[in-house]
Amino acid sequence: MTxxxxxxxxxxxxxxxxxxxxxxxxxxxxPGDPARQVAGTRATEAQVEAIRENLGLNDNVxxxxxxxxxxxxxxxxxxxxxxxxxxxxxIGQNYPVTLWLIVTSLVLTxxxxxxxxxSAVRRPGKLVDRLxxxxxxxxxxxxxxxxxxxxxxxxxxxxxxxxxxxxxxSFGDRLRAVVLPCITLTASLIPFTTRSLRTSMLExxxxxxxxxxxxxxxxGLPLFRRFILRNSLVPTVALxxxxxxVVLSGTVLVEATFAxxxxxxxxxxxxINRDVNVVQGLTVVFAAGVIVFNLVGDVVVALLDPRVxxx
Amino acid sequence: xxxxxxxxxDPLLATGLGIVAVVLLLGIIAPLITSHDPLxxxxxARLASPSGDHWLGTDLLGRDVFSRILHGARIDIPLxxxxxxVPAVIGTLLGTVSGYYSRRVDAIxxxxxxxxxxxxxxxxxxxxxxxxxxxxRSFVVASACISWVGYARLVRAEVSRLKSRDFIVAARAxxxxxxxxxxxxxxxxxxxxxxxxxxxxxxxxxxxxxxxxFLSLGVxxxxxxxxxxxxxxxxxxxxxxxxxxxxxLAIVIVGTGFSLIAFGLERQASRR
Amino acid sequence: xxxxxxxxxxxxxxxxxEARRELVHGIDxxxxxxxxxxxxxxxxxxxxLSLRSxxxxxxxxxxxxxxxxxxxxxxxxxVRDGVDVLGRGIAMIFxxxxxxxxPTMRIGDLVTIGPRTLRGLSRKEARSRSLELMREVGxxxxxxxxxxxxxxxxxxxxxRVMIAMALATDPKVLLCDEPTTAxxxxxxxxxxxxxxxxxxxxxxxxxxxxxxxGVVSQVCDRVMVMEKGLIVESGSTREILNHPRHDYTRRLIxxxx
Numbered sequence: 029m030t031x032x033x034x035x036x037x038x039x040x041x042x043x044x045x046x047x048x049x050x051x052x053x054x055x056x057x058x059p060g061d062p063a064r065q066v067a068g069t070r071a072t073e074a075q076v077e078a079i080r081e082n083l084g085l086n087d088n089v090x091x092x093x094x095x096x097x098x099x100x101x102x103x104x105x106x107x108x109x110x111x112x113x114x115x116x117x118x119i120g121q122n123y124p125v126t127l128w129l130i131v132t133s134l135v136l137t138x139x140x141x142x143x144x145x146x147s148a149v150r151r152p153g154k155l156v157d158r159l160x161x162x163x164x165x166x167x168x169x170x171x172x173x174x175x176x177x178x179x180x181x182x183x184x185x186x187x188x189x190x191x192x193x194x195x196x197x198s199f200g201d202r203l204r205a206v207v208l209p210c211i212t213l214t215a216s217l218i219p220f221t222t223r224s225l226r227t228s229m230l231e232x233x234x235x236x237x238x239x240x241x242x243x244x245x246x247x248g249l250p251l252f253r254r255f256i257l258r259n260s261l262v263p264t265v266a267l268x269x270x271x272x273x274v275v276l277s278g279t280v281l282v283e284a285t286f287a288x289x290x291x292x293x294x295x296x297x298x299x300i301n302r303d304v305n306v307v308q309g310l311t312v313v314f315a316a317g318v319i320v321f322n323l324v325g326d327v328v329v330a331l332l333d334p335r336v337x338x339x
Numbered sequence: 340x341x342x343x344x345x346x347x348x349d350p351l352l353a354t355g356l357g358i359v360a361v362v363l364l365l366g367i368i369a370p371l372i373t374s375h376d377p378l379x380x381x382x383x384a385r386l387a388s389p390s391g392d393h394w395l396g397t398d399l400l401g402r403d404v405f406s407r408i409l410h411g412a413r414i415d416i417p418l419x420x421x422x423x424x425v426p427a428v429i430g431t432l433l434g435t436v437s438g439y440y441s442r443r444v445d446a447i448x449x450x451x452x453x454x455x456x457x458x459x460x461x462x463x464x465x466x467x468x469x470x471x472x473x474x475x476r477s478f479v480v481a482s483a484c485i486s487w488v489g490y491a492r493l494v495r496a497e498v499s500r501l502k503s504r505d506f507i508v509a510a511r512a513x514x515x516x517x518x519x520x521x522x523x524x525x526x527x528x529x530x531x532x533x534x535x536x537x538x539x540x541x542x543x544x545x546x547x548x549x550x551x552x553f554l555s556l557g558v559x560x561x562x563x564x565x566x567x568x569x570x571x572x573x574x575x576x577x578x579x580x581x582x583x584x585x586x587x588l589a590i591v592i593v594g595t596g597f598s599l600i601a602f603g604l605e606r607q608a609s610r611r
Numbered sequence: 612x613x614x615x616x617x618x619x620x621x622x623x624x625x626x627x628x629e630a631r632r633e634l635v636h637g638i639d640x641x642x643x644x645x646x647x648x649x650x651x652x653x654x655x656x657x658x659x660l661s662l663r664s665x666x667x668x669x670x671x672x673x674x675x676x677x678x679x680x681x682x683x684x685x686x687x688x689x690v691r692d693g694v695d696v697l698g699r700g701i702a703m704i705f706x707x708x709x710x711x712x713x714p715t716m717r718i719g720d721l722v723t724i725g726p727r728t729l730r731g732l733s734r735k736e737a738r739s740r741s742l743e744l745m746r747e748v749g750x751x752x753x754x755x756x757x758x759x760x761x762x763x764x765x766x767x768x769x770x771r772v773m774i775a776m777a778l779a780t781d782p783k784v785l786l787c788d789e790p791t792t793a794x795x796x797x798x799x800x801x802x803x804x805x806x807x808x809x810x811x812x813x814x815x816x817x818x819x820x821x822x823x824x825g826v827v828s829q830v831c832d833r834v835m836v837m838e839k840g841l842i843v844e845s846g847s848t849r850e851i852l853n854h855p856r857h858d859y860t861r862r863l864i865x866x867x868x
Contacts, residue, residue, distance in 0.1 A: 043457055050454045051466075165602060168539070169594025171546045173553050174569055174587030181580040192577070236710040239668045240773065243705075244725030244780050245698020254724060258715045277461030281550055285573075295462065296554045299469040307469050314462040334760040335714055 032336075036326050040319045047315040051308055052096050105309035109301065115309045118294060123313075125195060125290035126279050128206055133213040133275070141218055141264075145225035146252070152230065160222050167219035172278055176212040176285035184208060193287035209286045213278045217271060224267045228260040235259075262333045269325020272318040352603025355538075358596030359416065362589070366412025375403035377410040377563045386579055398571060398582055407563035408589055414564050416593060418475055419545040422482035427537050429483060430490025435521060437491060438498030445495070452488045460485060464547060465556060473556045478548055486540060493536055497529045531608035538601035542594045549590050565590050616641035617683055617816050618665070618693070618784055624677035625660045625669065625840075635661050635840040637678060642784065647810060647817040649831035649848070651824065651863065657840040658820045662786050665818075666701050667694035684783040698725050702777035706789040708769035712761035718745070718772055719757030725780045744775040749805060767798035774805065778813075785810075787819045791826060803830055824867040828852055836860045 063080035071079075084092055099106070105115035148157040184190040189204065196202045232238065233256060241255040280292035287293070291310060298306030330336045365372070375393070381401035389396045395404035437445040455463070464481050471477035501507055502525070510520050549566030551557030558564035560571075565586040572582025618641065625635035635657040642648050650658045664675040680693040684700040693701055705711035713721060720727075722744055723737040732740065738757070745753035748771040761769060770790065777785060790806065791799040807830060810817060819831060827834055827848060834852075835845040836859065844857040855861045 043453070046450075046454050047457045050457075165598040166591070166595050168542050169546070169591050169598050171549050171553075171566070171569075171587060171590055171594075173550060173566075174583070174590065177569060177573060177576060177583045177587065181576050181584060185577060185580070234671055236705055236707055237713045240703070240705055240711040240776070241713065241724070242668060243666070243697060243703040244776055245729045246725065250728045254716065254728075255713050259713070273456070273459035276459035280459075280461045280465065281553070284554055295465055296556070299465050300555055302469070307466055311458065311462055311466045315458050318457055318459060333715060335762045 032330060033327065036323055040323050043319055044316060047319075048097060048100060048312060049093065051311050051315070052093055100312060105312075106305035108298075108306060109303045115305045118306070119291065119309065119313060122289055122291050122294050125288050126283070126292060128202065129209055129213060129279055129282065129288065129290060130275060132206055132210040133217065133278075136210055136214045137217045137221055140214060141221040141225055144218070144222045145229055148222075148226050149229040149233065157226070160226055164219045164223045167215065170215070171281075172212055172216040173281040173285040175215055176208065176282055179208045179212060180286075193285075195287075195289050205286075205288070209282045209288060212285070213275070213282050216278050217274065220271055220274070221264060221268060224264045225260060228263045229256060232256050232260045258332055262329055265325055265328050265332065269322045269329075272321035272325075275321070276314050276317050349603035349607050351599045352607065355596045355599030355601075355603060358599070359593060362412050362593050362596070363416050365409055366416065369406065369409035369413070372409060373403065373406040375406040377402060377407040378561050379403075386575070388579075389581070395581060395585055396579065398568070399575070402563075404568075404582065404585065407568060408565070408586055410563045411565045411568065411586065411589060412593075414475075414558060414562060415545060415548060415566075415590070418478065418548055418558070419541050419593075419597075422479050422544040422548065423486070423537050423541045425479060425483045426486035427490050427533065427540070430487035431494050431533055433487060434491035434494025435498055435526070438495040439502065439517070439521060439525070448491065449495075452491055455485060455488050460547070461550065464551060465554070468551060468556045473551075473559060475558050478551055478557055482544060482547065486544070489536065489540065490533060493532060494529055497532060498525055501525055501528055531604065535601055535604035535608050538597050538604055541597040542601070545590060545594050545597065614643055615683055616643050618642040618818070619681045619683075620661075620665065620678070621681075622678035623661060623664060623680065624675065625657065625664045626674060626676035628672055628674045628676075633676065633840065634673070635664070638835075638837070638840075638842045640835055640842065640845070642816050642818055644783075644816055645810070645814050646833065647819060647831050649827040649834040650818060650820045650837060651822060651827055651834060652837035653822060653863070656837040658837045659788055661837070662788055662818060662820045663703075665693040665786060666697045666703060668697070668703065682784065698729060698780045700780075700782055701784045701786065702780050702782035703786040703788065704770070704773055704777055704790045707793050708766055708773055709793070711773055712769055712776075714761055716761075717757065718759050718761065718764070721761070722772060722775045723779045725776065729780075740779065741775075744778055745772070747778065748772075748775045748809075749801075750775070765798075766794050767801060770794060770798075770802055771805065774802075774809070778809070783814075783816060785815050785817045787817060789821055790819070792821070792823070799826075806830065824852065824864060836863065 063076050063085055080086060084095060087095070103116055105119070107114050108118070144156070144160055148160040151157060180192055184192050190208050191201075191205050194205060196205045238251070238255050241251050246255065276292075279290060280295060282288070283290045283292035284296050291313065294306065295310045295314075298310065369377075373394075379402060381397070383401065384393075384397050385399055385401035387393050387397040387401070393403050393405065395408065398404055398407070433448050437448045458466075463485055464478075467481035467484055468477045471480055507520060507524055510524050515523075548557055549564070549569070552564045552566035553570045555567075555570065558567055560567060568586040569583045572579065572584075572586075575582050620641070621639050622637040623635060623639070624633060624637050626633045638661055640648065650662060652658045660669065660673065663669050665680050667675070669675070681690045682693050682696050682701060683690045684696065685691070697703075716724070719738060719741045722741040723732060726732045726740070727734075727737045741757060742753055745756065750756055750768060750771050756764070756768075761772070764772065785806075787806070791802050794802060803826060806817070809815060817830075819826070821827060831848045833846065834848050835842045836851065836857065837843065838859045844851065844855070844860050851860060852864065855864055
């Protein structure tokens with residue numbers, strides 16, 4: 029297990045380095061003058077030049093890359109364009125919201141898709157099963173931000189149980205504030221996970237070791253718990269890890285919809301305000317998030333399936 | 340396959356095509372259906388409730404919402420299609436090269452694909468649009484930069500699987516040139532799956548366009564784009580909730596149409 | 612008083628549930644206490660389906676469409692269907708030891724999963740029982756192997772684990788579906804000998820499905836030959852192998868030589 033973990037961590041670091049270089053290249057090799065882009069069309073030539081100097085764009089590319097990597101390793105993401113605050117500090121302030129949202133959504137997704145898939149599999153081709161398949165195709169067509177708004181209209185407004193957007197100071201307020209965003213994000217993940225779980229459960233149910241389990245008298249819940257569940261989870265967890273991008277993308281939209289002060293919101297505001305350091309820093313943070321997500325997924329798969337370590 | 344079974348269209352595919360075609364048509368003939376200019380502001384008639392004159396009421400600037408939704412079809416559907424087509428062409432080409440030709444080119448292309456996929460889609464979209472400046476053109480370029488990966492992987496896998504099949508090996512052994520083998524034998528077997536993937540990608544493109552516009556990074560006001568309209572209505576959901584709800588419904592309808600097309604094409608592709 | 616059969620099968624029919632296409636067309640046989648009965652035939656003759664339908668372990672979409680199975684193992688003399696005594700008197704050994712063991716359970720837990728669930732054996736009892744059974748089926752170094760995963764064992768050992776798993780349910784009747792087919796030749800012999808030995812020690816009755824007449828001659832008291840979903844010939848092993856009356860049986864024997 030240790031060796032396996034170590035190898036995966038090293039792979040993760042390799043991808044991270046590639047991502048850092050790519051994020052640098054993003055600003056470097058895209059057509060147009062980044063300084064001009066940042067300054068906007070109304071800036072004078074002198075202002076553009078000042079920004080260029082400020083961004084270190086007058087150095088040669090290798091030096092720039094080296095400086096950039098060095099800064100990131102030290103956790104220095106620079107300051108916001110208006111100079112008011114430090115990007116790393118801002119990230120530190122905003123990440124808990126995003127983390128809350130992600131963790132609660134993952135838990136809810138796991139519960140709902142397990143319940144849906146196992147009841148769909150119990151009677152293939154019947155109502156629940158069809159429902160799962162239909163929501164799979166319609167679900168993808170529902171923009172998550174719109175679903176969030178519909179929840180605000182249909183649930184938050186008439187009941188008054190949940191705030192119409194915004195975060196809270198106390199634990200209770202935060203809990204209430206995260207409910208609808210969490211449901212929204214979960215809804216965008218369910219189509220993927222439920223379908224995958226359904227498929228793998230059907231497959232596992234047909235396998236010979238389940239027949240062997242039956243042959244020693246297991247049935248119903250014990251058979252499901254000891255023989256079917258864990259084996260069907262393996263491919264879904266693997267898929268889950270590959271959905272990291274969807275999860276993190278989802279937080280951007282969901283935070284914007286519900287006015288949650290998290291990293292996604294920060295990214296969007298940064299892009300609207302044309303703030304290079306914010307966008308670049310968050311791109312790196314989110315990409316690192318994907319890598320961590322994948323790593324955790326790999327570890328969970330390895331814990332679930334003893335055969336994995338050998339590969 | 341005989342001509343009769345070729346002519347029979349999958350019912351899901353037909354339904355999906357029907358839905359998209361109808362909405363697109365409604366967008367095209369919008370001026371015939373409604374006399375309101377989607378851009379005409381009327382501050383005195385702002386936030387009017389639905390009535391005989393304004394079927395879905397008016398927005399914050401007094402523009403007719405029904406007219407804007409119909410005209411939205413002219414923006415959202417074509418843009419989603421272009422943002423699907425461009426990466427599809429690029430990805431298919433790169434995937435073919437990757438699967439058919441040398442290992443070194445393959446390795447380079449696939450490492451690029453890995454890096455692209457290391458970023459969450461929307462983060463990458465936002466970052467690219469940030470660089471290129473908001474707008475429809477940036478959206479298409481950004482989509483091209485991101486979505487080609489799916490096609491490249493799909494085509495690469497299929498091409499390298501088919502490459503070792505008897506009929507391809509035979510064709511190559513018979514001295515038929517690479518281009519002919521690819522054009523006549525390989526790609527015809529791969530394209531049905533690419534089409535199915537395109538349809539499901541169109542769903543994502545449609546939603547991505549609306550999402551970016553919702554975030555003020557896509558199509559810019561005053562154009563009647565659906566995602567932008569949802570954003571415009573957000574502040575009024577306590578009272579005029581339909582301002583946000585209805586444009587979203589339009590997206591869901593068209594998206595479901597694309598989804599059904601994808602399902603139908605997938606079924607047809609797997610039946611062959 | 613005559614001896615009553617532990618298992619009697621009457622007019623057993625198996626069909627594809629949707630197409631209503633019959634695969635086994637009504638077979639009858641009895642198995643008496645302590646007896647080993649072979650069911651031979653080529654692949655597709657319906658022998659495996661017949662065996663599996665006795666206890667309801669048919670693949671999805673295939674059902675027992677008619678006939679009866681009576682299992683008489685209860686001391687009170689109550690006769691029940693095989694489906695109802697699965698894991699409670701009837702157990703099964705499968706063909707592929709690679710795929711018949713749950714890959715996500717350790718061997719020690721797997722062996723006694725049946726009684727642990729059904730009879731509420733405590734963890735400690737289950738452990739010592741597992742160890743006992745693993746020794747009984749000849750797994751060397753059983754103590755250490757308790758903690759092994761199925762994929763860490765060789766094919767022969769896995770089949771022994773499967774046998775131990777079946778024995779854990781204290782069966783009176785053991786259904787064996789090609790138990791040696793997937794194994795190396797040298798291992799085949801060991802497993803057969805183990806089965807014979809268990810049969811002696813525990814007084815098991817066995818039904819053994821195989822296409823291998825060598826196995827039949829080594830283990831079985833009686834043989835039934837199946838072709839296209841019907842039993843075409845049956846009798847004592849020696850009788851059938853030395854004086855086959857049916858053409859199909861003769862071909863089978865020739866093919867084996």
